[in-house]
Amino acid sequence: EIVLIQSPATLSLSPGETTTLSCRASQSVSSYLAWYQQRPGQPPRLLIYAASNRAAGIPARFSGSGFGTDFTLTISSLEPEDFAVYYCQHRSNWPYTFGQGTKLEI
Amino acid sequence: QVQLVESGGGVVQPGRSLRLSCGASGFTFSNYAMHWVRQAPGKGLEWVAVISNDGNNKNYVDPVKARFTISRDNSKNTLYLQMNSLRVEDTAVYYCAKDPRGHHTGTLDSWGQGSLVTVSS
Numbered sequence: 001e002i003v004l005i006q007s008p009a010t011l012s013l014s015p016g017e018t019t020t021l022s023c024r025a026s027q028s029v030s031s032y033l034a035w036y037q038q039r040p041g042q043p044p045r046l047l048i049y050a051a052s053n054r055a056a057g058i059p060a061r062f063s064g065s066g067f068g069t070d071f072t073l074t075i076s077s078l079e080p081e082d083f084a085v086y087y088c089q090h091r092s093n094w095p096y097t098f099g100q101g102t103k104l105e106i
Numbered sequence: 107q108v109q110l111v112e113s114g115g116g117v118v119q120p121g122r123s124l125r126l127s128c129g130a131s132g133f134t135f136s137n138y139a140m141h142w143v144r145q146a147p148g149k150g151l152e153w154v155a156v157i158s159n160d161g162n163n164k165n166y167v168d169p170v171k172a173r174f175t176i177s178r179d180n181s182k183n184t185l186y187l188q189m190n191s192l193r194v195e196d197t198a199v200y201y202c203a204k205d206p207r208g209h210h211t212g213t214l215d216s217w218g219q220g221s222l223v224t225v226s227s
Contacts, residue, residue, distance in 0.1 A: 034213055036151075043201055043217035044151065055215065087151055091212025095167045098151040 002026050004088050004099035011104050015078050021102045023071040023088035032092040035064055035073045038101075039084040047086075048073065078104075108132045108216040110202050115221030118192055126221055128185040128202030136160075136180035139210035142187050144198035145220070154200070155187065159208035169195075192225045199223075 003026040013019055023033065031051040036044040046055040048064035051071060061076040075082055083106050088099040114126040128140070142154040155166045155176040164176055175188040185202050199222050203214035 032212070036214070038151075043220055044214070045217070046213065046215050049213045049215075089151075089212075089214075094165050096153050096156075096212045098153070100150050 001095055002029060002090055002092060002097055004090060004097055006086075006088055006099035006102045008102060009100070011102060012106070013078055013104065014106065015080055017078050018074065018076045019078065019104065021073040021075075021086055021104075023066075023073070023099050025069045025071075025090060025092075028068045029090040029092035031067055032090055033064075033066065033071050034089045034091070035062075036087045036089060036098075037082075037084050038087065039081070044087065075104075080106075108204060110204065110216060110218035112200065112202055112218045112221035115200065115223045117224045117226060119227050120192060120194055120225055122192055123188070123190045124192060124223060125189070126187040126200055126202075126223070128187075128218055130183045130185065130204070133204070135178075135183040137208055139205035139208060140176075140178060140185045141203045141205060141210070141214060142176060142185075143201045143203055143214070143217075144196075145201070146195075146198045149198075152198075156205070156210045156212075157185070158210060163209065165210075189223070192223075194225050197223060197225045 007022045033051045035048040038044040052064045085101045109131045111129045141156045157176045173191045177186045199220040201220045202218045204216040
């Protein structure tokens with residue numbers, strides 16, 4: 001099973017700032033990595049798929065990069081609604097797994 | 107617009123069974139693989155199972171293998187999760203989620219609101 005480690009666990013930031021979240025895989029997942037956002041009391045929402053492709057309706061301030069074992073999610077000019085938990089997830093092979101999440105807080 | 111609505115959750119004793127349903131609308135259900143993902147209270151996300159669009163291919167994670175069964179009825183646009191021999195550690199919100207392809211890709215492009223299952227004596 002591929003393990004995904006996200007860092008940091010928590011980030012304290014302010015609206016308007018830019019931040020980068022990290023996800024590291026225990027072995028290569030090629031570009032088979034996605035990012036999800038989960039706001040309190042809500043289901044997750046797909047942000048990025050195939051490491052760098054924004055899902056439909058996702059603002060351009062969200063961008064993803066990486067290949068193999070190291071990936072990043074960058075959020076530019078944080079909006080109040082961006083304060084949430086972010087999960088990376090691989091689909092390289094079964095079982096698909098999620099990282100433990102990074103909480104973005106004000 | 108894609109809509110996924112889970113139902114069937116509740117409180118159940120350890121060792122008992124429960125069946126979750128997920129009603130789908132807004133898309134051609136029979137064209138897409140479907141997934142169940144769960145989230146224990148205050149914890150992260152864990153995959154549970156996946157089924158192909160025609161129901162012929164299924165995968166389960168080890169903790170639920172031989173206890174849970176994923177199935178679908180394409181004539182009713184409904185996904186199911188039969189959960190047997192439930193354990194306290196199965197307590198979670200269970201989400202159904204849609205795959206963008208018929209044979210699962212592992213990308214979850216739409217999610218339901220979830221159904222809470224509590225296993226407790």
